[in-house]
Structures are given as structure tokens and as C-alpha cells.
Amino acid sequence: xxxxxxxxxHSVIEKGQTVTLRCDPISGHDNxxxxxxxxxxxxxxxxxxxxxxxxxxxxxxxxxxLAERTGGTYSTLKVQPAELEDSGVYFCASSPKQGLNxxxxxxxxxxxxxx
Amino acid sequence: xxxxxQSPQSLIVQKGGISIINCAYENxxxxxxxxxxxFPGKGPALLIAIRPDVSEKKEGRFTISFNKxxxxxxxxxxxxxxxxxxxxxxxxxxxxGYQKVTFGIGTKLQVIP
Numbered sequence: 001x002x003x004x005x006x007x008x009x010h011s012v013i014e015k016g017q018t019v020t021l022r023c024d025p026i027s028g029h030d031n032x033x034x035x036x037x038x039x040x041x042x043x044x045x046x047x048x049x050x051x052x053x054x055x056x057x058x059x060x061x062x063x064x065x066l067a068e069r070t071g072g073t074y075s076t077l078k079v080q081p082a083e084l085e086d087s088g089v090y091f092c093a094s095s096p097k098q099g100l101n102x103x104x105x106x107x108x109x110x111x112x113x114x115x
Numbered sequence: 116x117x118x119x120x121q122s123p124q125s126l127i128v129q130k131g132g133i134s135i136i137n138c139a140y141e142n143x144x145x146x147x148x149x150x151x152x153x154f155p156g157k158g159p160a161l162l163i164a165i166r167p168d169v170s171e172k173k174e175g176r177f178t179i180s181f182n183k184x185x186x187x188x189x190x191x192x193x194x195x196x197x198x199x200x201x202x203x204x205x206x207x208x209x210x211x212g213y214q215k216v217t218f219g220i221g222t223k224l225q226v227i228p
Contacts, residue, residue: 004158031213033215033216035216035218041220042119042121042204042218042219042220042221043159043204043218043221044218045215045216045217048214048215056214056215058215059215091158091159093158095213102213103149103161103164104161104216105160105161106151106158106159106160107158108156108157108158109158
């Protein structure tokens with residue numbers, strides 16, 4: 001079974017440009033999460049989808065970030081316009097329906113560098 | 116505000132030794148405490164997890180010790196091996212991990228032969 005897949009693995013863009021990150025969760029997983037790790041800092045929660053609905057978007061830094069999950073399958077995270085402080089590794093994770101011991105499986109991450 | 120504090124940030128242990136990573140949390144509502152292991156170029160992977168109703172959980176060479184009154188928990192890696200070299204994250208969550216996970220800053224462990 002395929003794990004959580006993220007595209008691209010790396011992205012280098014100039015300040016002011018737009019970048020779209022994609023996450024394909026494990027098939028059948030209702031929950032999809034986005035996290036970000038800025039260099040030297042902890043991994044921080046961005047938002048949580050349950051199917052196509054945003055369950056919790058309290059971690060989104062500002063309105064330059066837009067996340068979507070069309071049809072409750074894959075998700076995209078768009079940064080527009082990108083700023084230098086947006087650099088970091090963006091992780092996506094997915095988990096099955098709510099329940100005890102619901103392990104979240106992480107993708108390999110997208111390393112975003114804004115120059 | 117860092118809700119889960121982790122130390123040390125880097126650790127070098129000789130092969131066969133014990134690696135110990137400590138974490139402390141603030142939110143007493145947390146009810147799920149996972150540890151993640153991350154190798155370079157990979158995402159974090161769940162290593163072992165504990166709930167606050169138990170004081171210790173052991174899986175192979177990995178043991179979590181949990182002190183609810185002190186709001187602290189730790190990971191012990193017995194007989195550390197070079198293959199254990201990775202970054203380890205402690206974390207905490209509500210509702211059994213269903214909701215967002217709050218991570219510690221991470222510990223980069225290097226096990227030298």
C-alpha cells in the first residue's frame with residue numbers, strides 16, 4: 001500500500017512568487033493534516049481536514065496560505081505571495097477515522113526555500 | 116509559547132549505551148504522548164506512544180517513562196545502535212491523537228561505533 005506522498009520534494013522560489021504543494025494521503029484516510037518545520041524550530045501544526053472540510057485551521061500563519069482538499073482526496077497548500085519566512089519543510093500526514101490509537105502517517109515532506 | 120519542551124537538542128551515544136531524551140509538557144488536557152523517529156529525507160514515523168494512565172511502556176529496546184504529576188516523559192533507547200541515529204521528536208495530543216499533534220523541538224541522536 002502506498003504511503004503519504006508529497007510533491008514536489010524540493011522547491012526554490014523567489015520572494016513574491018506563488019507555490020503550490022500537493023499531498024496525496026493514504027487511500028481511505030479521512031483525516032489529513034499539514035505541518036511545517038522551520039529550521040531549528042519544532043514541527044508546527046497548520047491545519048486539519050476531515051474529508052473535504054476544514055476541521056481546524058488555527059495554525060495557518062496568515063491569509064497568504066490557502067489549503068484545499070477537493071473531494072476529500074488529495075490536498076494542496078498554496079502560498080501566495082511567498083515570503084522569506086515561509087521557508088521550511090512542509091509535512092502532510094493522514095490518518096483513518098476518529099478513534100483511539102489513530103496513528104498519523106507522515107509524508108516525506110516538501111522543502112520550500114524562498115530566496 | 117512552546118507547549119512541549121524537549122532536551123537535549125543533540126545527543127551522541129556510543130554503541131551499546133543508553134540514549135535518554137526528556138520532555139515536559141504544560142497542557143494537562145493532553146492525553147496521548149507519541150514519540151516519532153525521523154531519518155534524513157523521510158517524514159516522522161511513529162515509534163512508540165503512551166497514555167497518561169500508565170507510567171511506563173516498553174517496545175523492544177525503546178521505553179517511555181511517564182510522570183503525570185511532574186508533567187514529564189522520557190524516551191530511553193537501550194543498547195543503542197548506529198541504525199538508531201536519527202532525529203527523535205516527543206509530542207502530545209488531545210483525544211487520542213485524532214486532533215493536532217504538538218511537537219517538541221527534536222533531538223538529533225548520533226550513535227557512534
